[in-house]
Amino acid sequence: MNYYIKNATLVNEGQTFVASVFVSDGKIAKIIREKEDGPSTGSGTFAPSTQVIDATGKYLIPGIIDEHVHFREPGLTHKADIYTESRAAVAGGVTSFMDMPNTVPQTTTQELLQQKFDLAAEKSLANYSFYLGATNDNLDEIVKTDPKQVCGIKLFMGSSTGNMLVDKNEVLVRLFRESPCLIAAHCEDEQTIHENTVCCKDLASKGEVILDASIHPFVRTMEACYRSSSKAIDMAEKFGARLHVLHISTQKELSLFRNDIPLKDKKITSETCPHYLWFDNHDYEGKGFAIKCNPAIKSHRDKEALLQALHDGLIDTIGTDHAPHLLEEKMTDDYFTSKSGFPSIQHSLEIMAELVDMPLLVQLMCHNPAILYQIDRRGFIREGYHADLVLVDLNANGCISNVNEYSKCGWSPYDGIQVHSKVTHTFVNGNLVFENGIFHEEERGVRLCFNR
Numbered sequence: 005m006n007y008y009i010k011n012a013t014l015v016n017e018g019q020t021f022v023a024s025v026f027v028s029d030g031k032i033a034k035i036i037r038e039k040e041d042g043p044s045t046g047s048g049t050f051a052p053s054t055q056v057i058d059a060t061g062k063y064l065i066p067g068i069i070d071e072h073v074h075f076r077e078p079g080l081t082h083k084a085d086i087y088t089e090s091r092a093a094v095a096g097g098v099t100s101f102m103d104m105p106n107t108v109p110q111t112t113t114q115e116l117l118q119q120k121f122d123l124a125a126e127k128s129l130a131n132y133s134f135y136l137g138a139t140n141d142n143l144d145e146i147v148k149t150d151p152k153q154v155c156g157i158k159l160f161m162g163s164s165t166g167n168m169l170v171d172k173n174e175v176l177v178r179l180f181r182e183s184p185c186l187i188a189a190h191c192e193d194e195q196t197i198h199e200n201t202v203c204c205k206d207l208a209s210k211g212e213v214i215l216d217a218s219i220h221p222f223v224r225t226m227e228a229c230y231r232s233s234s235k236a237i238d239m240a241e242k243f244g245a246r247l248h249v250l251h252i253s254t255q256k257e258l259s260l261f262r263n264d265i266p267l268k269d270k271k272i273t274s275e276t277c278p279h280y281l282w283f284d285n286h287d288y289e290g291k292g293f294a295i296k297c298n299p300a301i302k303s304h305r306d307k308e309a310l311l312q313a314l315h316d317g318l319i320d321t322i323g324t325d326h327a328p329h330l331l332e333e334k335m336t337d338d339y340f341t342s343k344s345g346f347p348s349i350q351h352s353l354e355i356m357a358e359l360v361d362m363p364l365l366v367q368l369m370c371h372n373p374a375i376l377y378q379i380d381r382r383g384f385i386r387e388g389y390h391a392d393l394v395l396v397d398l399n400a401n402g403c404i405s406n407v408n409e410y411s412k413c414g415w416s417p418y419d420g421i422q423v424h425s426k427v428t429h430t431f432v433n434g435n436l437v438f439e440n441g442i443f444h445e446e447e448r449g450v451r452l453c454f455n456r
């Protein structure tokens with residue numbers, strides 16, 4: 005099937021203009037810019053297999069590339085799996101994802117990594133790549149990674165879900181020196197978190213604090229983040245590694261990043277997530293453990309600083325850290341057993357569209373991940389590129405609701421929030437996979453390739 009997307013408002017590379025796009029053989033074949041106030045030029049004759057989609061009044065953007073997801077397969081599929089979460093992805097305008105290694109078993113060998121690629125080829129509606137996880141003893145596997153075929157190495161510099169902590173200094177040195185591709189790091193200092201935990205438990209035993217969700221940023225503190233991020237960056241600079249620091253949650257860490265060099269030349273880059281821009285510590289009272297995540301959601305001042313950093317270029321990308329858990333795994337009555345993380349991939353576009361204008365959204369969620377990971381022909385609306393495209397209605401008025409969740413866990417921390425955008429069409433490799441709430445599931449996504 006070919007498509008003619010007519011009279012859309014294209015948002016691409018900082019420009020917004022009305023155009024029609026011809027999609028053929030999985031690629032963006034032609035972009036026809038409409039003349040201002042002139043008649044539409046998009047009225048040619050097409051082969052019978054061309055479907056015309058009238059996109060008048062809608063925005064056409066490149067498909068979102070979510071560089072940071074936990075789809076839980078294999079091993080944790082009671083929470084989520086590649087099929088269900090890739091459905092949630094395309095419903096939210098995400099056409100490519102990069103999945104993290106803290107599954108069961110953990111993705112720490114080339115063989116286990118290949119098994120994930122095979123699973124995705126069978127099940128995923130979106131395009132995909134998978135990180136190889138670093139551990140204290142798998143450097144021989146890491147150096148075998150093909151940088152053209154694999155998005156990167158995931159490093160936990162501080163424990164989180166799945167316990168893949170790399171804490172041996174000699175291992176870190178070799179990893180930063182020898183990694184054949186980008187290192188994506190979760191940075192929180194383990195020692196600081198441990199000390200804070202002991203302190204909070206002690207205060208709780210004296211009745212001086214209550215161990216509810218609001219304690220989380222006092223356990224996983226700003227200092228824990230800064231200490232670990234600055235250590236990772238010091239090592240990356242010293243040993244020449246390509247380092248991407250994930251989910252920046254504090255104002256203080258922003259001082260570690262630069263905005264005076266083009267993204268393609270940066271060796272140290274940063275990501276934040278929609279929830280650090282939407283929620284702050286005041287939301288623990290209403291949302292409780294639903295918004296418990298690692299790193300913790302911090303203060304209002306941190307949130308404001310992170311939002312400003314999107315405009316200033318100190319933050320390079322938005323990833324969701326989509327990390328589904330069942331609601332009953334979250335809403336325990338005990339701080340220490342409540343799981344950290346929540347689903348978010350279905351709503352990242354809707355939330356970000358409330359916070360920034362469309363050109364900046366497209367830059368942070370589509371262009372920049374493509375540049376940063378050097379993804380082959382995706383992330384932009386350009387002739388000859390893969391037709392990963394999303395139509396968005398910015399005049400919608402709806403409420404995010406658990407009832408409409410496509411993630412397997414069936415709930416969202418954004419439940420009850422009013423939004424003004426809606427994804428109506430999602431194309432993956434030129435296939436219309438999501439159309440006004442209906443999925444077309446005949447085709448599968450493909451493995452991302454990297455020009456490195």
Ligand SMILES: [Zn+2]
Nearest residue numbers: 072074104325
């Ligand atoms: Zn994560």
